[in-house]
Amino acid sequence: MPHFEKPAEGSWTQHYPDLGTGTISYEDSISPQHYELERAAIFERTWLNVGRVEQLPKTGSYFTKEVDAARTSIVVVRGTDGQVRAFHNICRHRGNKLVWTDFPREETSGTCRQFTCKYHGWRYNLEGDCTFVQQESEFFDLDKSDYGLVPVQVDVWEGFIFVNLDRANAVPLRDYLGKFAAGLEGYPFGEMTQVYKYRADVGSNWKLYIDAFAEFYHAPVLHARQYVSDESSKLMGYGFEGLHYEIDGPHGMQSSWGGMAPPKDERIVMPVDRILRSGNFGPWDRPDIAALDSLPPGVNPARHRTWGLDSYVFFPNFMIVIWAPGWYLTYHYWPTAYNRHIFEGTLYFVPAKNARQRMRQELAAVTFKEFGLQDCNTLEATQRMLESRAVARFPLNDQEILLRHLHKTAGEYVAAYLDQRDPPHTARASVAAPGGG
């Protein structure tokens, strides 16, 4: 018997008949050839979130973003006109990486009046125009106006900066993000500027980590020791059921209960949680900002009393989790190989007004890391065994609907890319389709 009502079809999964209910293959996560297709079909063609406007507080503020899956680095900068622009991070002279500090492969940020290449001193203004060429008269018919930085499509939604590396892209960001983004507009993201950011180099395919955070079915088991012991066996017996699941185009979301902030029975949490009134669901008391009193309509779509959090998967590699106690976090998964990616988890709070509030945030952040470390290592174990190909097909339950959707969506992007690259009447390599067969 489900504890929370499911759609009339009997399950969340069957509410979306295209998903099917059969076993799936993870060949799409263990094949180097398939990864090459995903790079072109997905990471070079969709809107990717690279940061937030708070990272660009003033004219000349910039940051770089390595997008290894698209084999490029992007520099994002606020111009003298206040506009946010993005460029490929490459000097037009000899192809040197334009903006970097100490280590060419590492990201950097700062504030500047112009960009100067470390190699031969070519300069570019904040709008990307080439403004200075060292010994210009030595060149042959060189017109600086032909040598501006190569622009990348950029747009901002609710303070989140996105780029699209496809020069031919014609889908506006807002249309791409769809109804989930529309439903979140007005959430006070811009007031939650206290940031804790974590990064991990994870030995798994990027989709496998999204899989881990797109379902909470694992939480009572993998993270069992988090709780006082008899509570943990109670939670395992109860298992996990989401309040609501929904799919919109390539994106998905789930809404969950959240009885831990504050818990019904304080004895089930650790002593430090009780003393500080905080824990893995965040500080128990909401910050005092007006925008949290009237949340946008997309939040808590089931309008459930016990609502605790909404978790969104914005395809391909960006998640937002909105927590009932008034904070949010983001996850990014940046592939670097078919079996590796950089994971980023970022927590955003309303800035603490005093030490007690700050300690509550510290406890939430520390707890995030304790969980995250377990997740990271489990993924490497999963990747290794999937690569054994000892088992080819795997079942997914109804609480894992977003995984089914993610792998199906990624497969469809690859199939559409191949159809465009090699029209259907020509021969082509077979695609690792997660649902088929």
Place this chain on the structure above:
Amino acid sequence: MPMTSQLPPEFADLEPFAGWALPTERERYAHRLSSTMQELQAFYEAALPRLDDAAVYLDQFPLDALPDDAARLLQLCYSLISVTFPVDAWRQPRVPDSGAATLEVVIEPAV
């Protein structure tokens, strides 16, 4: 050993643990991993009962203008938060089954 006290006089009982007053998460986490469970347990047992007192004490000051000894007390509290997991949940300094996995802080609040 410095003879001057590191923490506010009201928290003299925590002076033996003043080495936990470390400004960054990276340092606090490294200190946790290089400590024995006995050391973590001793720190926990001494500091946890004073955590609420510390919050009350620290809240007298604006967060961005803490005196040096108060700032160290706050850092010690962050360390205490970090060792609650080994003591209350894991029974070891490292997160179980975390093997070679790392999750590095790249941005954290200045205070």
